[in-house]
Amino acid sequence: xxxxxxxxxxxxxxxxxxxxxxxxxxxxxxxxxxxxxxxxxxxxxxxxxxxxxxxxxxxxxxxxxxxxxxxxxxxxxxxxxxxxxxxxxxxxxxxxxxxxxxxxxxxxxxxxxxxxxxxxxxxxxxxxxxxxxxxxxxxxxxxxxxxxxxxxxxxxxxxxxxxxxxxxxxxx
Amino acid sequence: xxxxxxxxxxxxxxxxxxxxxxxxxxxxxxxxxxxxxxxxxxxxxxxxxxxxxxxxxxxxxxxxxxxxxxxxxxxxxxxxxxxxxxxxxxxxxxxxxxxxxxxxxxxxxxxxxxxxxxxxxxxxxxxxxxxxxxxxxxxxxxxxxxxxxxxxxxxxxxxxxxxxxxxxxxxxxxxxxx
Numbered sequence: 001x002x003x004x005x006x007x008x009x010x011x012x013x014x015x016x017x018x019x020x021x022x023x024x025x026x027x028x029x030x031x032x033x034x035x036x037x038x039x040x041x042x043x044x045x046x047x048x049x050x051x052x053x054x055x056x057x058x059x060x061x062x063x064x065x066x067x068x069x070x071x072x073x074x075x076x077x078x079x080x081x082x083x084x085x086x087x088x089x090x091x092x093x094x095x096x097x098x099x100x101x102x103x104x105x106x107x108x109x110x111x112x113x114x115x116x117x118x119x120x121x122x123x124x125x126x127x128x129x130x131x132x133x134x135x136x137x138x139x140x141x142x143x144x145x146x147x148x149x150x151x152x153x154x155x156x157x158x159x160x161x162x163x164x165x166x167x168x169x170x171x172x
Numbered sequence: 173x174x175x176x177x178x179x180x181x182x183x184x185x186x187x188x189x190x191x192x193x194x195x196x197x198x199x200x201x202x203x204x205x206x207x208x209x210x211x212x213x214x215x216x217x218x219x220x221x222x223x224x225x226x227x228x229x230x231x232x233x234x235x236x237x238x239x240x241x242x243x244x245x246x247x248x249x250x251x252x253x254x255x256x257x258x259x260x261x262x263x264x265x266x267x268x269x270x271x272x273x274x275x276x277x278x279x280x281x282x283x284x285x286x287x288x289x290x291x292x293x294x295x296x297x298x299x300x301x302x303x304x305x306x307x308x309x310x311x312x313x314x315x316x317x318x319x320x321x322x323x324x325x326x327x328x329x330x331x332x333x334x335x336x337x338x339x340x341x342x343x344x345x346x347x348x349x350x
Contacts, residue, residue, distance in 0.1 A: 062279060074315055076279045096268050103284050107234060107248050108297050110282030112275040125279045126299065127315045129308070136308070139301045143246045147299070 004069045007130050008061050011137055012038040018138050037061050048157045056082045076125040079144055084120040084163050091163050098162050102155055108147050120163055174238035184211045186310055191215055221328030229253045247300045249313055251320045256335055257291035266334050269341035273350040274327055280319045296320050
């Protein structure tokens with residue numbers, strides 16, 4: 001296993017342990033035929049004003065060519081929160097207006113709709129450098145996770161209501 | 173000026189120097205605030221895409237007081253570029269479709285449309301934790317600035333073409349540009 005693979009593996013294992021320390025459900029998936037990278041999946045429970053929304057948070061290193069891995073001393077971990085799946089296309093217009101407004105305000109990350117998979121998401125990518133110490137990886141991850149949770153708590157009710165067409169554009 | 177604000181100021185001035193060394197025109201604005209002494213950079217990027225469009229890029233740390241940084245445990249470095257304002261009304265829909273595709277792919281930040289000013293912008297931010305030494309933090313910012321400029325450069329032409337009605341978002345998708 002070359003250094004990069006080892007770094008990705010150890011970073012994901014470090015993050016998995018940190019989620020366990022924070023008592024957030026988490027599972028680490030090793031590379032297989034379907035995915036060439038380690039994927040960490042956790043569940044952020046009880047989000048929103050009434051605590052009724054659970055959000056899947058997927059984390060993985062962005063895919064890089066092997067050639068690039070040899071020369072680039074860092075890679076991005078993508079933190080991808082699935083806010084809602086199977087978003088109805090009829091709500092795209094209202095959602096896009098809302099997302100546009102929210103993206104101008106949220107301090108870190110961005111909201112969007114993946115039209116191929118019909119997923120409403122919040123995404124943040126953070127560079128992790130190959131010689132980063134475990135303690136720094138943990139501190140970065142803690143800061144990112146707490147911000148993601150805070151942002152989701154602030155916006156998730158309005159987003160889901162709009163996606164479910166309970167709210168029309170222009171009201172917010 | 174507190175220790176944390178000095179840390180931010182040193183980082184941003186290093187970024188300014190590096191950008192000047194590679195040929196960017198950089199203006200430094202110091203806010204008249206005795207407590208923060210905040211520095212904002214204004215960079216001219218005059219060769220975006222094959223069209224060689226010119227964009228101004230603003231870089232700064234999120235304006236936070238020392239005790240706020242202590243409480244949160246991190247700093248937020250923001251980069252913002254207003255690419256085009258006064259967008260033609262009839263292109264906004266196509267632009268929004270293009271932005272939706274692009275934002276799913278970009279590793280940093282997001283493009284958006286400011287509805288008040290009818291302006292296309294690209295915005296990104298980077299977390300720097302409070303315990304990072306200056307060298308590590310600077311490296312993070314270098315990466316972040318580099319990715320921002322490269323992304324702006326990469327998507328400039330297709331977005332400007334849509335604004336100029338040279339192509340639609342659907343045409344751009346079919347050509348593999350989005």
